Amino acid sequence: MDRESIRxxxxxxxxxxxxFGILYRKGPHDGMRWLGLCLGLAGxxxxxxxxxxxxxxxxxxxxxxxxxTNGIYSRIRNPIYVSGIVCITGAFLMLRQPYLWIVLLLIxxxxxxxxxxxxxxxxxAFGNACREYRSHTWF
Numbered sequence: 001m002d003r004e005s006i007r008x009x010x011x012x013x014x015x016x017x018x019x020f021g022i023l024y025r026k027g028p029h030d031g032m033r034w035l036g037l038c039l040g041l042a043g044x045x046x047x048x049x050x051x052x053x054x055x056x057x058x059x060x061x062x063x064x065x066x067x068x069t070n071g072i073y074s075r076i077r078n079p080i081y082v083s084g085i086v087c088i089t090g091a092f093l094m095l096r097q098p099y100l101w102i103v104l105l106l107i108x109x110x111x112x113x114x115x116x117x118x119x120x121x122x123x124x125a126f127g128n129a130c131r132e133y134r135s136h137t138w139f
Contacts, residue, residue, distance in 0.1 A: 009052045016044040016087075023094045036093030043087025046072065050079040062118040064125030069133050077137045078118070081111040115139065 020040050027033060051058055053071035072079045085108060092100040123130045 004056070005052075008055075008058060009048055012051065013044070013048045016047075020044065020091070023091055027094065027096065032096070033094055036090045038090065039093065040087050040090025043083045043085070043090055046079055046083025047087060050083060054080075062114075062121040064121050067122060067126045067129055067133065073137075075137060076139060077134060078111075078115045078139050081115055082139055085111060 020037060023040070024033065024037050049072050053073055054068055057065040057068050059065065076082055085104070088104060088107060092104055119130075119134070123134075
């Protein structure tokens, strides 16, 4: 296990598990909290799986290092964005603050904009291969 994989995969996993543990312990333990925990952990799992699959192709800003089409990327073009929204939804369910749903709508809007920018960068770099990939995947 190299330092890069620790930073890219294992550290975010540990921080996410720790954060959901704290969120879960605070407040009533009812169906809403369980649903939030399940969604949060499912989203966290998706994020970690996607980051692992991307390997060194992961970057915060859109750049065309490689067209990753295997693993979770064989079904979803932007699994980090989708999983992030699922993860945040779970956390917001556990927090039970109505104003957070407005924040979630803003996050979804930002993620859609980021996905479109990323798609333009990848299409410019990989052309037909990127268009073919997009035709077989969701978001």
